[in-house]
Amino acid sequence: MRALAVEDDARIAADLKAALEGAGFRVETCGDGEDAWFLGDTEDYDLVVLDLGLPGMDGLSVLKRWRAGGREMPVLVLTARGAWSERVEGIEAGADDYLPKPFRMEELVARARALMRRAAGRGSAILSLGDLTVDTNRMTVSRRGVPLSLTALEYRLVAYLMLNRDRVVPASELLEHLYGDEDAREANALEAVIARLRRKLGAGAICTRRGFGYFLEGGS
């Protein structure tokens, strides 16, 4: 397992290196944006930890150029505290996860592992679309970073829509997923859940395509 840590603050960089090495990675560090881009473009890493504030070239630009060039390695972005807009941009630029500073190194290592797991084939732990984020580990949903308190049923519905965010999910399929298809719940149980969800997520989050089904808002 080979990792690249892109971070201009030498002390943090050293800490990153130590933590990741403790987790079993061979780690290289780099403090300059352009150098980082070059390394990420020419070398093969299993993981990149990328700070956004860099000399040379901005972290987001680095990331975008990697992705534009077809580099697909997992990238964990370090964002400034509470800078939500940075996170959104980071995700759009192709980040796989983000971690707000300051963070505990254990947290970083945990995320790194989650990324490795995801890359190793399985579903990701964190899914985002628009201003909604679903964390399948914690089984939580948050909106613009604000955690929402959902019931189990509501969570499963959102998570399912999020997993199938690239298509319209028929109501019948949702019913089957939620209730295991046997006793077809009297029609509008599903609609009741959707209504409650919309109240919590915000009106525009779940869209209806009349006669077809539901989908999560976000771009399309």
Add this chain to the structure above:
Amino acid sequence: MRALAVEDDARIAADLKAALEGAGFRVETCGDGEDAWFLGDTEDYDLVVLDLGLPGMDGLSVLKRWRAGGREMPVLVLTARGAWSERVEGIEAGADDYLPKPFRMEELVARARALMRRAAGRGSAILSLGDLTVDTNRMTVSRRGVPLSLTALEYRLVAYLMLNRDRVVPASELLEHLYGDEDAREANALEAVIARLRRKLGAGAICTRRGFGYFLEGGS
């Protein structure tokens, strides 16, 4: 990440290998006790999965000899169904976790990850969250520095929640961890333990997410 799977049943060994490789490990297998001991003693593994019933040398003896020789890698022991005494011996011999057969491979992978996380946490045997501290070496739990007297069962529950503090642990998983075979214990044994624990730890320590499971309070 390098793992050793010690298992004499060839089919199970193959399953183990596949599951762990799916989780990102490079996996070696071994079906004989003496060979296993030699490998574990001379090679560096990040994780060992060890079945107790082995030809050549008994699994427990292998483990004890590793520990006696100062080998500290995380070891996950596979025990026979319902064999309680084996578990206790396993812990005394230095196992980090145990899993009763038969088990689901996902469960194994989850445990393996938890072990890796623990091992990566600076090798520290002490975990803290909020005002709770769990010392996995001495198997003690304290609150604001005041040691609590917990029973074995209670300790294992708290420790497991602490090891998995970054997620909500489903009740079914806790049952499986505590009792091995889910069917054995009727309904609310788990809830009884939780109630007793809350009385000792303080009411807010263990939180319930209805329909999901339990998690330790702290921060989030």
Add this chain to the structure above:
DNA sequence: GGCAAGCTGACAGCAAGCTGACAGAAGGCG
């Protein structure tokens, strides 16, 4: 305008979870 699909607030039933009491099991100790 009329019909059907979908929405929503209210509400009651019900299941998940909590707790205190109790007794069987396990183990310690004389």
Add this chain to the structure above:
DNA sequence: CGCCTTCTGTCAGCTTGCTGTCAGCTTGCC
């Protein structure tokens, strides 16, 4: 061997709050 202590599963009754149902409404479509 027998008493005693501690642990822990079961039970019953309770609380909490999730969720399906209903009735009436809005929206989209022809």
